[in-house]
Amino acid sequence: xxxxxxxxxxxxxxxxxxxxxxxxxxxxxxxxxxxxxxxxxxxxxxxxxxxxxxxxxxxxxxxxxxxxxxxxxxxxxxxxxxxxxxxxxxxxxxxxxxxxxxxxxxxxxxxxxxxxxxxxxxxxxxxxxxxxxxxxxxxxxxxxxxxxxxxxxxxxxxxxxxxxxxxxxxxxxxxxxxxxxxxxxxxxxxxxxxxxxxxxxxxxxxxxxxxxxxxxxxxxxxxxxxxxxxxxxxxxxxxxxxxxxxxxxxxxxxxxxxxxxxxxxxxxxxxxxxxxxxxxxxxxxxxxxxxxxxxxxxxxxxxxxxxxxxxxxxxxxxxxxxxxxxxxxxxxxxxxxxxxxxxxxxxxxxxxxxxxxxxxxxxxxxxxxxxxxxxxxxxxxx
Numbered sequence: 549x550x551x552x553x554x555x556x557x558x559x560x561x562x563x564x565x566x567x568x569x570x571x572x573x574x575x576x577x578x579x580x581x582x583x584x585x586x587x588x589x590x591x592x593x594x595x596x597x598x599x600x601x602x603x604x605x606x607x608x609x610x611x612x613x614x615x616x617x618x619x620x621x622x623x624x625x626x627x628x629x630x631x632x633x634x635x636x637x638x639x640x641x642x643x644x645x646x647x648x649x650x651x652x653x654x655x656x657x658x659x660x661x662x663x664x665x666x667x668x669x670x671x672x673x674x675x676x677x678x679x680x681x682x683x684x685x686x687x688x689x690x691x692x693x694x695x696x697x698x699x700x701x702x703x704x705x706x707x708x709x710x711x712x713x714x715x716x717x718x719x720x721x722x723x724x725x726x727x728x729x730x731x732x733x734x735x736x737x738x739x740x741x742x743x744x745x746x747x748x749x750x751x752x753x754x755x756x757x758x759x760x761x762x763x764x765x766x767x768x769x770x771x772x773x774x775x776x777x778x779x780x781x782x783x784x785x786x787x788x789x790x791x792x793x794x795x796x797x798x799x800x801x802x803x804x805x806x807x808x809x810x811x812x813x814x815x816x817x818x819x820x821x822x823x824x825x826x827x828x829x830x831x832x833x834x835x836x837x838x839x840x841x842x843x844x845x846x847x848x849x850x851x852x853x854x855x856x857x858x859x860x861x862x863x864x865x866x867x868x869x870x871x872x873x874x875x876x877x878x879x880x881x882x883x884x885x886x887x888x889x890x891x892x893x894x895x896x897x898x899x900x901x902x903x904x905x906x907x908x909x910x911x912x913x914x915x916x917x918x919x920x921x922x923x924x925x926x927x928x929x930x
Contacts, residue, residue, distance in 0.1 A: 786848060
């Protein structure tokens with residue numbers, strides 16, 4: 549499986565083309581749009597989330613509520629484009645255009661992208677580098693999550709830490725409703741109250757906040773990924789997918805950073821054989837060993853830096869005059885940490901769905917289900 553996305557933050561739409569989905573997968577807007585709404589939610593989001601009401605259009609590859617095996621095309625309209633039609637027009641002329649960006653924002657793609665692609669109006673960089681692009685990836689990832697659900701695999705995400713305030717209530721699959729009901733995607737009501745106070749203060753200060761997200765999957769078969777080549781290791785693919793999301797700066801699988809300062813005897817998960825099956829009493833590895841799933845729950849934590857667009861801007865340089873300036877201010881969020889967990893679940897879900905189709909093949913969902921069931925039987929009998 550593979551996909552491409554296209555589109556700018558204030559262009560007419562975002563587009564994605566997906567190739568390699570098995571035929572006969574039940575699929576409709578109801579499988580995609582709820583994930584787009586989740587991405588737009590969360591305490592601390594800005595005005596753009598009020599303007600846009602994201603919905604996916606299925607333009608190809610789906611008929612009568614199921615995939616056909618042909619490429620699937622998705623489109624998400626940018627409602628704000630009506631205010632940017634002249635600014636974003638592909639036709640030549642009219643330069644310098646309104647809303648030209650020349651005061652590079654520290655922490656953004658602005659300056660580096662401008663040098664790389666030789667743009668002096670840094671809007672040519674901003675528009676594609678914007679996290680608005682993640683709406684397309686959430687739409688794509690929601691389809692991967694649908695495929696995983698048809699195979700008995702479930703995912704979840706929650707906010708582990710926001711601006712130094714940690715969720716003290718241990719994750720539980722029984723707490724999913726509480727996580728979904730929380731505008732901070734945490735089951736810990738006390739931590740959520742503190743997070744809101746911290747976000748409110750940051751907004752008053754013109755500042756932004758980051759955090760740590762945790763994503764989990766259960767029901768994964770043994771042996772997704774491989775140890776035989778570096779580029780087939782599943783942990784490497786997961787890390788790349790997470791770090792490709794805007795503002796993500798670190799990835800931890802299992803208790804990686806905690807384990808790094810312990811002796812091996814206190815780190816590795818002992819293997820037992822009970823009642824005809826292999827078992828581990830601990831899961832410090834986070835469900836991955838030597839680049840492969842081991843049948844335990846997959847646990848991934850990702851560090852998100854504070855959003856780089858500040859309402860109280862940092863010093864910078866104007867790329868046209870080379871004079872000192874204040875960084876440009878674009879409409880932005882105080883924090884997008886709760887939404888980031890949704891995005892990460894979708895991009896990790898895509899990696900897992902890709903690994904499953906690679907391992908088990910099949911042109912249709914029933915073939916994939918049959919082959920996966922056979923692999924699970926073999927693992928149980930091994």
